[in-house]
Amino acid sequence: xxxxxxxxxxxxxxxxxxxxxxxxxxTPAHYxxxxxxxEAGGIGPVYGTIAGSAxxxxxxxxxxRRYTFKSAKAHADAGPKFLAxxxxxxxxxxxxxxxxxxxxxxxxxxxxxxxxxxxFLSNFALNNTWTFREGNTP
Numbered sequence: 001x002x003x004x005x006x007x008x009x010x011x012x013x014x015x016x017x018x019x020x021x022x023x024x025x026x027t028p029a030h031y032x033x034x035x036x037x038x039e040a041g042g043i044g045p046v047y048g049t050i051a052g053s054a055x056x057x058x059x060x061x062x063x064x065r066r067y068t069f070k071s072a073k074a075h076a077d078a079g080p081k082f083l084a085x086x087x088x089x090x091x092x093x094x095x096x097x098x099x100x101x102x103x104x105x106x107x108x109x110x111x112x113x114x115x116x117x118x119x120f121l122s123n124f125a126l127n128n129t130w131t132f133r134e135g136n137t138p
Contacts, residue, residue: 012128018068019124022060027116030056031109038108045108049097049115050090057086060123069132081131085123093119 034052037043043051061082065071071078093115100111 015068015128016124019064019127020120022063022068023120025063026056026060029059030116031112034112035109045101045112046094046098049108049112050094053086053090053093057082057090061086064127065132069127071132071134073132073134078131082127085126085131089119089123089126092122 030049030052032052033055034045034048037048037051038045041048061079065073065078065082096115096118097108097111100106100114101108104111
């Protein structure tokens, strides 16, 4: 069906756009936590980004469940899946920050920006196909 492919693509782009809009709220929560812990708290960037990821994930779960995916799934179903995705991609984020800061000697915020882009796409793909997927809908 030629029209179906376009419709699925439009639905996916709409979700990705909404996911990005939600990220405009969750990402500053992550970055603010990271910067405060590193600059004012004397915490290392890897630990700061782990804490920031947790804060951002909480904000993102609530907003993505309602606005991005418009999910009716019970929190008992979607919550643990979202947590698993957040932990997995949080580890990826921390690893990227560690490598950038400690091996490449880059500023932690520059590394975090690159890591955010990678983690954003990974999070979207996993949450769309697993966490909030309902039945056989795209």
